[in-house]
Amino acid sequence: MRNSVPGRRKALVTCLLLVAAAAAHAAGFPERPIRLIVGFPAGGGADFVARQVAQNLGQALGGSVVVENRPGANGTIAAADVARSPADGYTLLLGATASQSISPALTSKLPYDALRDFTPITMxxxxxxxxxVNPKMPAKTVGEFLAHVNTGDKPLTYGSAGTGNITHMTAELFMQSTGATRLQHIPYKGSSQVIADLxxxxxGAYFDTLPSSLPFIRNSQLRALAVTSAERAGAAPEIPTMRESGVAGFNASTWFGxxxxxxxxxxxxxxxYEALRSSGSTPxxxxxxxxxxxxxxxxxxxxxxxxxEADLARWREVTQKARISLD
Known part of the structure; x- marks a missing residue:
């Protein structure tokens, strides 16, 4: 019993020293370039967000943040790479719905646990x-698109950035919501390849993330029929929503974090977190x-x-209803 008080004091001192060391390390961070890994090819929506985040974060920290594209397997190759990396702040993931919510809902064989193997910083x-759609398609509304699909001589092909990608699962939701069955899925390895073929x-069609397609919409190379959000997008208020186009209750989006x-x-x-929030909130x-x-x-x-946790639960429900699994 006589040694219990000194023992507790020693443990307290050790704890305080560890806290002080961690604080000192954080204060001097970063001492070398930070890698921001993105699981999708250059030129797509995720890549655009990653490069904006890298620029802002580097300026806020007074260091260098380098974007590394590790495309493939619906973003899971990049996520697995980050999950295996040291937890020192020098390797970060630009995560998205595809790698952190949809892929874990589609398979139990991922080399990482989407919830346990990461430290969330911020969305x-x-x-x-x-x-x-391609402007040569006669459809100018969702209703006309459905009529074109249902009366065509053969199924209309639509692209996705990969099986299980948000661009694929949103199309599945669309088919469930509208009863359209004459759509044939063609998976690609990234958004830029889909757009090139479109x-x-x-x-014939593509449910793309808005940042990826918006430049092509603005120069009339692609025709936008509807956005999938509950409200119109601020960047393109002229595009109606799916709900306005007659698809009741439709709502799908993707997050980046x-x-x-x-x-x-x-x-x-x-x-x-503070660096990302402050640098990303400037006008x-x-x-x-x-x-x-x-x-x-x-x-x-x-x-x-x-x-x-909530997003993973939601997409598990969606994939089960669609009877889609990669196991």
């Missing part, structure tokens, strides 16, 4: 999807995002964790 934005007339490997220290987590940063159809969204790490 950085969300965007609706948009149904786009521009070339090799496929920054995550670190599991067990990142609270000090570094908070340092990164210039917000304008850069909203002009491309991304609504900036910043939530605390705890709030982000709760959103991840």
């Amino acid at each position: 950085v934005g969300s965007t609706p999807l948009v149904l786009v 521009l070339g007339g090799h496929i 920054v995550l670190a490997p599991a067990k990142l220290s609270p000090e570094l987590t908070n340092r990164l 210039q940063a917000r304008q850069a995002m909203t002009e491309r159809g991304v609504e900036p969204v910043f939530v605390t790490p705890a709030h982000f964790q709760a959103e991840l």
Whole structure:
């Protein structure tokens, strides 16, 4: 019993020293370039968001943030890479609905656990999807599109950025909601490849993220029929919603957020959160995002964790109803 008080004092001192060391490390962070891994090819919506986030975060921290594209497997290759990395703040993931919510709902064989193997930092934005077609298609509304699909000689092909991607699952939701069955899925390895074939007339339609398609919509290379959000997008208020187009209750969007490997220290987590929130909330940063159809969204790490859990549960329900599994 006589050694219990000194023992507790020693443990307290050790704890205080560890806290002080962590605080000092956070204060000097970053001492080398930070890698921001994005699981989708250059040129798509996720890549655009990643590069905006990297620029803002680097300026806020006074360091360098380098974007690395690791495309493939619906963003899960990049997510797995980050999950295996040291929790030191120098490797971050630009996560999205595809890698953190839909893929885990589709298979139990991922090399990571979407909830346990990451430290959520914050969401950085969300965007609706948009149904786009080649302007040569006669359909100018969702109703005309459905009539074109249902009366065609053969099924209409639509592209996605990969099986299980948000662009695929939104199309599945559309078919469930409208009863359209004459749509044939053609999976690609990224958004830019889908758009290239859509521009070339090799496929008929695409449920793309708005940032990816918006430049082609604005120069009339693609025709937008409807956005998938409950309300019209601020970047393109002329495009009606699915609900306005007669598809009752339809609502789908994708989020982007920054995550670190599991067990990142609270000090570094908070340092990164504050840097992302402050740098992404300036008028210039917000304008850069909203002009491309991304609504900036910043939530605390705890709030982000709760959103991840709810989103995963939602997409599990959707994939079960669609009877889609990658197992």
